[in-house]
Amino acid sequence: MLSDTRSPRAIKLTEATPPVLISADKIQKRVRELAEQISADYSDKGDIVLIGVLKGAFIFLADLSRLLTIPRTIEFIAVSSYENGNIASGAVRLVMDVRGNIEGRHVLIVEDIVDTGHTLSYLIGILKSHGPASIRTCALLHKAERAEVDVKCDYVGFGIGDEWVVGYGLDYAEQNRTLPYIGHIVPDE
Ligand code: PRP
Numbered sequence: 001m002l003s004d005t006r007s008p009r010a011i012k013l014t015e016a017t018p019p020v021l022i023s024a025d026k027i028q029k030r031v032r033e034l035a036e037q038i039s040a041d042y043s044d045k046g047d048i049v050l051i052g053v054l055k056g057a058f059i060f061l062a063d064l065s066r067l068l069t070i071p072r073t074i075e076f077i078a079v080s081s082y083e084n085g086n087i088a089s090g091a092v093r094l095v096m097d098v099r100g101n102i103e104g105r106h107v108l109i110v111e112d113i114v115d116t117g118h119t120l121s122y123l124i125g126i127l128k129s130h131g132p133a134s135i136r137t138c139a140l141l142h143k144a145e146r147a148e149v150d151v152k153c154d155y156v157g158f159g160i161g162d163e164w165v166v167g168y169g170l171d172y173a174e175q176n177r178t179l180p181y182i183g184h185i186v187p188d189e
Contacts (some may be wrong), residue, residue, distance in 0.1 A: 018166055018176065018183030021138050022158055027140075027168055027181065030157045031060070033177060034138065035067035038108065047071035048106045049132075051098060056112035059169040060140045060157075064110060072167070076127075077109045081119050090148065092122040103131040103183065105173040108155075113141040116148040124151065141165065141182070158182075 036100050042048050052061035065072060078096035089107055098158065112122050120137055127135055138155035146162055166172050167179030176183065 012164065012169075018179070018185055020181050021160070021163060021165060021184040022178065023183040024168075024180040027157070028063070031063050031140075032067055034157060035064055035069075038064075038138065039069040040108060042070050042108075045070075045106050045134075047073065048108050049073050049075055049100070049102055050108050050110050051075045051077055051123075051127065052110045053100075053112070053119065054096070056169045056171070058111050059177075060112050061110045064138070073100065074100070077123065079119055079122065090118050091116050092127060094122075097126070098130070101130075104133050107132040107135045109135065110135045111137065111139040113143070113165070114139040114151070114153055115143045115146050117151040118149055120153075121149045121151040140168070141170075149152050 038048075050061060050065050050072055052058060052074065055078070063073070065074060075098040076096070077094075077098050079106050080093045080095050081091075109120065109123055109127065112121060114137075120139075124135055124137070136154040137152065139153050140157040142156045142159050143162060144159055164172065164185040165182050166176035166185060167181050167183045169177055170182070171177045172185055
């Protein structure tokens, strides 16, 4: 996840094992807590549809969805957030819409990270047009200090600072998505 205007050349790209920011154990514990909270909150609502935002949310969605105790179905949506190489432009474009009918359903958008908030804000707008019964949002990571738009995260795994993070679905240049922990890429001095 690279999301600001610092030069990508200024960071170490090739570290196979970036330093740990959030351990695999901490992630698994927090995902279990989120699943319990979400299951309790939706217990009287019938079923929900989890919408994972590709690609970054695929691992979080897989773990979270398997720990829920309420009826659920899975959808995916894909957007492109970065139009100018690795420099965040704020522009978001729909690459792939959900396949299933979500009209009248309770939707939970599942994100790996909310940074500026542009992606989530855009997705809420797109998904509202499908006529769901409700929309809530769940993000494993939230960089509150980077927010550029006001968008509500109903469920947050961890608040983090302005770090470049990889692992557990998040990438840098498509690398490190399958690390079991959240690592951070350290800028060169
Ligand atoms: C990441 C992440 C969110 C978005 C958040 O996706 O998965 O979708 O950025 O950033 P924002 O809050 O500033 O809009 P990315 O573009 O890195 O694509 P990926 O999930 O395919 O890696």
